[in-house]
Amino acid sequence: QVQLVESGGGVVQPGRSLRLSCAASGFTFSSYAMHWVRQAPGKGLEWVAVISYDGSNKYYADSVKGRFTISRDNSKNTLYLQMNSLRAEDTAVYYCARGGLGRTSLTLHRAFDIWGQGTMVTVSS
Amino acid sequence: DIVMTQSPDSLAVSLGERATINCKSSQSVLYSSNNKNYLAWYQQKPGQPPKLLIYWASTRESGVPDRFSGSGSGTDFTLTISSLQAEDVAVYYCQQYYSTEFTFGPGTKVDIK
Numbered sequence: 016q017v018q019l020v021e022s023g024g025g026v027v028q029p030g031r032s033l034r035l036s037c038a039a040s041g042f043t044f045s046s047y048a049m050h051w052v053r054q055a056p057g058k059g060l061e062w063v064a065v066i067s068y069d070g071s072n073k074y075y076a077d078s079v080k081g082r083f084t085i086s087r088d089n090s091k092n093t094l095y096l097q098m099n100s101l102r103a104e105d106t107a108v109y110y111c112a113r114g115g116l117g118r119t120s121l122t123l124h125r126a127f128d129i130w131g132q133g134t135m136v137t138v139s140s
Numbered sequence: 141d142i143v144m145t146q147s148p149d150s151l152a153v154s155l156g157e158r159a160t161i162n163c164k165s166s167q168s169v170l171y172s173s174n175n176k177n178y179l180a181w182y183q184q185k186p187g188q189p190p191k192l193l194i195y196w197a198s199t200r201e202s203g204v205p206d207r208f209s210g211s212g213s214g215t216d217f218t219l220t221i222s223s224l225q226a227e228d229v230a231v232y233y234c235q236q237y238y239s240t241e242f243t244f245g246p247g248t249k250v251d252i253k
Contacts (some may be wrong), residue, residue, distance in 0.1 A: 035187075050242070060190060060233055061181075062242040076168040077141075110189055124237045126180035126195035133189055 017041035017129055019111050024134030027101055034053045037094040037111030037131055045069070045089035048114035048123050054133075063109070064096065066106035068118055079105075101138045108133040142166050143234050144245035152253040159221040161248045162180055163234035168214045171238065178238035184247075185230045194219065194233075198233045226252060 023035040039050070051063040064075045064085040073085050084097040094111050110133045115125030143166040153159045171179045177197035182190040188192060192201045194210035197217055206221045221228055234245040 059247045060184075060235075060244040061229075062235075062244065065240065065242065076241060107172055123240065126176055126235070126237055126244075127182075127190075128192045128195075128201065130189035130191070 016112075019075075019113065019129055019131035021109060021111055021134040023133045024109065024136045026137045026139060028140050029138055031101055032097070032099045033101060033136060035096040035098070035109055035111075035136070037090075037096075039041050039092045039094065039113075042113070042129075044087075044092040044114060046118075047116050048079075048125070049085075049087060049094045050081075050112045050114050050127055051085060052110045052112055052127070053105075053136075054110070055104075055107045058107075061107070065123060066094070066112060066125060067120075072120065072123065074123075079104060098136070103138050106136060108135050141241050142239050142243055144170065144234055144236060144243050144250050146232075146234060148248060149246070150251065150252045153221075154253045155226065156223050157253075159224050159228070159250055161171075161219045161232050161250070163212075163217040163219070163245050165217075165236050165238075169238040170214050177213050177217070178236055179210075179212070180235045180237060181208075181219050182233045182235065182244075183228075183230045184233065187238045189244045193205045194227040194243040221250070224250070224252070231243065 021092035066085045082100045086095045112127035113129040147162045181194040184190040192198040197209045231247045
């Protein structure tokens, strides 16, 4: 079945780095845009980043721009989020989510139809 | 950035009654070229990831009960649960996907009265 499974979360000190992974299965991963969305404890949803089907286009929320990098390996059906210079306010559950199907820039602009269960990142000394 | 707001913050509705949630965007999310509103609704139950309910402002995702409906255009949108069921207790979020900052509303918590 269609599935997204995140991994790589944990406890990390402020200023350090962490890389999250999202393994996709059950669909043609290389045809879809993919997103990271986070949710701080007891708070709402915050979109983090998107990457196009082939990795050629990437966009970030202002809150993570310059610190986080989204990437993908279509040969491994895996999405990544490299998080550097982590801050306490980055503490959250991080979800990967499937975006639009297709190979035009317009297909970035689609709702998120499949979500993983999330992985918790805690930034604390 | 497009800012999304929702009202109310929370509501309690009796079983079988109607629940209505409003969402407003700071600028239009209607794309004139295709006449589509780039607006989605998600449901999130405690301890679970969000689930897509509605996209293009009014298209129900496959498998979503028909008691859920979306309406509106431009900057003002509504999610309606026509007859609230116990399993509908959740937080509901609207989201715009018009811009490449895919902003969510702050959420509306729905409970049983």
